[in-house]
Amino acid sequence: MNKLFKILIIGIFTFSTVQCAKETPLIQTASNTQQDLEKQKRDSIREDSIKRAQERIRFFTLVFPKNKKDSVMSAFLKKYPEEERYIILALNRLDNKNRWRADTLVIPEKIENDFLKYSPFPKRLDELEPVNKMVFFSYAIHAFAVYENGNLKKWGPSSLGKKATPTKTGLMFSNWKKEVAISTSNSEWILRWNFNIHNTLGIGWHQYDLPGFHASHSCLRMLEEDAKWMYSWADTWVLTNNGQTEQAKGTPVIIFGESDFKTKPWLKLSDDPAANDISVEEMNDTFVPHLDKILKEQENSEKIRRHAYLSLSKSDNGKRAV
Template identity: 50%
Template sequence: MQKTALIAIILYVFICSCKHQNQNNMDNKKTLVRKQPKNITFHFEKSKEWLAKNTDNVKLDIILAVNRTDKTNISKMDSIIIPADFTGDLEFYLPFPLEVPYLKSVNKIIYFSYPTQTFATYENGILIHTGPTNMGRKKDPTPTGLFYTNWKAEKTTSTFNDEWDLYWNFNIANKLGIGWHQYQLPGYPASHSCLRLQEKDAKYLYNWADQWILKDDETILVKGTPVIVFGSYPFGEPKPWLQLVQSPKALNISADEIEQATKSYLNGILSEQKKRDL
């Protein structure tokens, strides 16, 4: 009897230890080491002149993100915004907050900010990934609100023009045919409602977000990852990020703003999350 009790105690300690270790592992995944630049200020330079004397890929990634563009389009621009200090990680040059305590209970969520033309992913309130986007043009605006990722395809054809190939496409509004994918970023909202991304970001989100789970063609058992598109773009006015030269924090999105954009959707998001966790 004593032997049986001893074995039970050992098993209990072992199980508790494993649970504790697993929790530590989960916590460690959320512990990100970030390198902050000494200062964040911006100035204008001629695009071709800057590109001619700078070949560092880390610097180029920051420049592309700050100017909401890609390698194909950066050289077509006249003047571009340049940080004075390149020593920080990318997220310090973009507007989303590093932490949003309000999202602690949300396993995964994606935000697209229309006015700043940037996106961000969060896991339990911690910023995981961020980058530039070019969203819907004035004639074909990207709808705002809550969506969920559904189906995806490494390569598909645009429903607007069958000559356009879309790579790393992830749909968020099935009946409207709206999603994110890799496509040219001219540096302003130019799409036909979709959310254009650099290839590396489109591929990242393609692998990171969850697809829906279907019972049949008409029945959704579990929705995918929540996506919130918020804000409005000042069409007809100068690009908002040009303000960074005069005010480096002009576009900063606060944790409170994220909370306000999420509050009316949170219960539904957590309900769908619970279904996926079952």
């Protein structure tokens, strides 16, 4: 009996030891997998930074002396054709109407037709992949960026609220739009391709003067070409009860960063082509805290719009049948 008991004890001990030996690697494997994922993510961000640095276009500075401003501007207009001037002015946060404001311009050594090649925003944001459409406005570098499922679709210059009337920062959603709107601050200000993002505060993006500094009354100014493109691209809200109830939100928009309302950050590009670059980490810090809300609203919006589309299709089929 004692001998049998000893055999059972040894068997149980051996079985337990084997089980522990089998289970321990599973814990280590899970831990290693998580570590591997984190390492891959860090490596991907690092590779993106290196690649962006390698692709950076060099800049030089063109100064307009006060006593020779007209002659230097005349030479500038003769040297660069209209398409190239558009790019140069946009990089300096100016439109053609306000080119006279320039006292200094940063000019690319190589003019690229693809404006995305000048982007200070990351070309890819993996964490943003589940989001169909996303818009960012950076106060610090006077620029906006558009992403689709984590891929940079478009970017461009902007002019946000001046110091006396700053633009509200944080997460908002596009709602109503109007091709031609009249400013509530001044009836003489015509705002083309206006897309509202904060109904009670009257904040929206639209075409208006880009003077090379933050100058708006809290709205988000853009070049007309960009504002027109955004007008067609972004989604409006969905209302019910004769426009009294919001049923679904539009495209998510985040306004972030700070400005000292004095410096022009793009002028640093002649010394450092990556001076205005916003890192993947900074972009993640900007939107990841809002990601759950953005995805929840996106899911609701898709559901509401799908239902509205199906209802409209049934209605149209019914009319055809009659």
